[in-house]
Amino acid sequence: MAAPPLRLLTAVPLCDGHDSAISTINLELARHGIEVVYLGYHQSVAAIVRAAIQEDVNAVGLSSYNGGHIVFFKEVVGQLKAAGSGDIPVFGGGGGTITPADARVMQRNGVDRIFFAGTPLDRIMAEIKTRYARPAKPDRKFKGDRALARAITLAECRVGSPNPATAGGTLRPDAKKSRPKAATTAGKTFVIGVAGPGGAGKSTLIDELTSRFLQKIPRGRIGLLANDPSHPGTGGAILGDRVSAIYAQDDRVFFRSLATRGSLTGLSAAAPAAIEILRSSGEFDLIFVESVGVGQESDPFGVFHGRKLVDAVLYVLPPHYGGRIQLQKIALLNGADLVVLNKCDDPRAHAAKAEIQTRLDQNQRGQHLHATTAAKHSDLGVDRLFAVIAKLGGLDPARGGEKACQMEVSP
Ligand code: B12
Ligand SMILES: Nc1nc2c(ncn2[C@@H]2O[C@H](COP(=O)(O)OP(=O)(O)OP(=O)(O)O)[C@@H](O)[C@H]2O)c(=O)[nH]1
Numbered sequence: 001m002a003a004p005p006l007r008l009l010t011a012v013p014l015c016d017g018h019d020s021a022i023s024t025i026n027l028e029l030a031r032h033g034i035e036v037v038y039l040g041y042h043q044s045v046a047a048i049v050r051a052a053i054q055e056d057v058n059a060v061g062l063s064s065y066n067g068g069h070i071v072f073f074k075e076v077v078g079q080l081k082a083a084g085s086g087d088i089p090v091f092g093g094g095g096g097t098i099t100p101a102d103a104r105v106m107q108r109n110g111v112d113r114i115f116f117a118g119t120p121l122d123r124i125m126a127e128i129k130t131r132y133a134r135p136a137k138p139d140r141k142f143k144g145d146r147a148l149a150r151a152i153t154l155a156e157c158r159v160g161s162p163n164p165a166t167a168g169g170t171l172r173p174d175a176k177k178s179r180p181k182a183a184t185t186a187g188k189t190f191v192i193g194v195a196g197p198g199g200a201g202k203s204t205l206i207d208e209l210t211s212r213f214l215q216k217i218p219r220g221r222i223g224l225l226a227n228d229p230s231h232p233g234t235g236g237a238i239l240g241d242r243v244s245a246i247y248a249q250d251d252r253v254f255f256r257s258l259a260t261r262g263s264l265t266g267l268s269a270a271a272p273a274a275i276e277i278l279r280s281s282g283e284f285d286l287i288f289v290e291s292v293g294v295g296q297e298s299d300p301f302g303v304f305h306g307r308k309l310v311d312a313v314l315y316v317l318p319p320h321y322g323g324r325i326q327l328q329k330i331a332l333l334n335g336a337d338l339v340v341l342n343k344c345d346d347p348r349a350h351a352a353k354a355e356i357q358t359r360l361d362q363n364q365r366g367q368h369l370h371a372t373t374a375a376k377h378s379d380l381g382v383d384r385l386f387a388v389i390a391k392l393g394g395l396d397p398a399r400g401g402e403k404a405c406q407m408e409v410s411p
C-alpha cells in the first residue's frame with residue numbers, strides 16, 4: 001500500500017500563548033507537502049492526546065515557551081502510551097527556553113527530538129520527513145478511537161496519495177470513482193452534510209451544535225468529519241477546522257480532519273468510506289460532515305446525482321453573499337434540507353433574511369430559513385436549529401435525560 005502523506009498534530013501547551021513559532025512551522029510543514037492538524041495554543045495534555053489518536057497522526061509536534069516543557073512533554077508521552085498509542089512520537093522546540101541539558105532529560109523521558117534555537121527551517125523539515133514518514137498498516141492492537149482513526153487512514157490510502165502535478169487541474173480518476181455513494185446503511189446514525197462558502201461559519205456552527213448535543217443527549221456520541229483543502233501545488237494542508245472545535249474536547253466527540261488530496265468535489269475522496277466507517281461502528285447518533293468552502297455550482301454531497309451521501313444537507317450562508325443574482329446561482333439552495341443564515345449579528349442580516357427566504361419560497365419545497373449567530377454562546381437560533389435536527393434525525397431521547405425532541409422547534 002502506498003505511503004500516505006505525513007500527518008502531524010501541532011499544538012502549544014497549557015498556559016502558553018507563544019503561537020508565533022508554531023504558526024511559522026505549520027506553514028513551512030504545509031509548504032513541504034505535510035498535512036498539519038493544528039490544535040491551537042493553551043492546550044491540555046488530554047486534548048493533545050485525544051486529537052493525536054483521533055487524527056491518527058505520524059507524530060506530535062509541540063512548541064513550548066512557558067518553562068514547563070520537561071513535565072508537559074513527559075505527560076504527553078505517558079498518556080499516549082497509557083492510551084495504547086505509544087507508537088506516536090513526540091517532538092518539538094521552544095527556542096532558547098529548552099536547553100540541551102533539558103533536552104537530554106526529555107529524551108530520557110521518551111521525547112523523540114528537540115529542535116533548538118538557530119536550527120534552519122529547511123533542516124527541521126528534512127529531518128521531520130525522514131524521521132516520521134511511514135506507511136500506515138492495519139494494527140489489531142488498536143482499540144476504540146485509534147482503531148476507527150486507523151481505518152479512516154487506510155481508506156485515505158486506498159483512494160490515493162496526493163499528486164501535486166494533477167491536483168490543481170482535473171478531478172482525479174480515483175476521486176471520480178469514489179464519488180458519493182448513496183446513504184445505504186440504515187441505522188440509528190443520522191448524517192448531516194454541511195456546506196457553504198468559505199468562512200460562513202460552518203465549523204463554528206457545527207461546534208455550537210456539538211455543544212447542544214452534549215447537553216441534550218448525555219449518553220450519545222457525535223462524529224465530526226472536517227474536510228479542508230490540500231494545497232494544489234505542494235499537496236500539503238493546514239487542517240484548521242479543529243482549532244474552532246472547542247467542544248470536541250470531550251470523549252463523546254470523535255473529530256477527524258480530512259485533506260482533499262486533489263479531489264475537487266469539496267470532500268476528500270475518502271469521505272464516503274470515512275462516513276461508512278463511523279456509521280458501521282454503531283457508536284454514533286449524529287455525524288456532521290463539513291465540506292471545504294464551496295462555490296455556486298458545488299454539490300459535495302451528491303444531492304443532484306440521486307446518490308445522496310448523507311441523510312440531510314445543511315447549507316450555511318453569511319449575510320455578505322452578494323445579492324439576489326448570487327442567491328439564484330447557488331444550486332445547493334434548491335437541494336438543501338436545512339438552510340441557515342449565520343452571522344446574524346451582522347447588520348446586513350436583516351435584509352439578507354428576507355431575500356434568502358424569498359429565494360427559498362421559489363423552490364416550493366417548504367424550506368424555512370434558520371437564523372443563527374454561531375459566534376455567540378447560547379444563541380437561540382442555534383438552539384432551535386438543533387431541535388429541528390434532533391427531530392429530523394430521530395435522536396433517541398432514551399439515550400439522554402432530557403428529551404431533545406421536546407425542545408421548542410418553532411422559528
Ligand atoms: C515573540 C515572543 C513573545 C510574543 C509572542 C507572540 C506570539 N503570538 O507567539 C509576545 C510579545 C506576545 C510574548 C509574550 C510573553 N512572553 Co515571550 N517571547 C517571545 C520571543 C522573543 C521569541 C519566541 C519566538 O517566537 N521565536 C521564534 C521561533 C521561530 O524561533 P525559536 O524560538 O528560536 O525556535 C526555534 C526552534 O526551537 C524551533 N521550534 C520552536 N517551536 C517548535 C515546534 C516544533 C514542532 C518544531 C519542529 C520546531 C520548533 O523553531 C525555531 C527554529 O530555529 C522569546 C525570546 C526568544 N528570543 O526566544 C520570548 C520568551 C519566550 N517570552 C517570555 C515571556 C516571559 C513572555 C511573557 C510571560 C512576558 C510577560 N511577562 O508578559 C509573555 C507570555 C505570553 C503568553 N500569553 O504566553 C520568556 C520565557 C521565559 C521562560 N519560559 O523561562 C522568553 C524566553 C523571553 C525571555 N528571555 O524572558 N513573547
Ligand atoms: N460575527 C460573527 N462571526 C462568526 C459567526 N460564526 C462564525 N464567525 C467567525 O467567522 C470566521 C469563520 O468561521 P468558521 O467557522 O471557521 O467558518 P467556516 O465556514 O468553517 O470556514 P472554512 O472551513 O474555512 O470554509 C471565524 O472568525 C468565526 O469566529 C457569527 O455568527 N458571527
Ligand SMILES: [Mg+2]
Pocket residue numbers: 202203204241290
Ligand atoms: Mg471550517
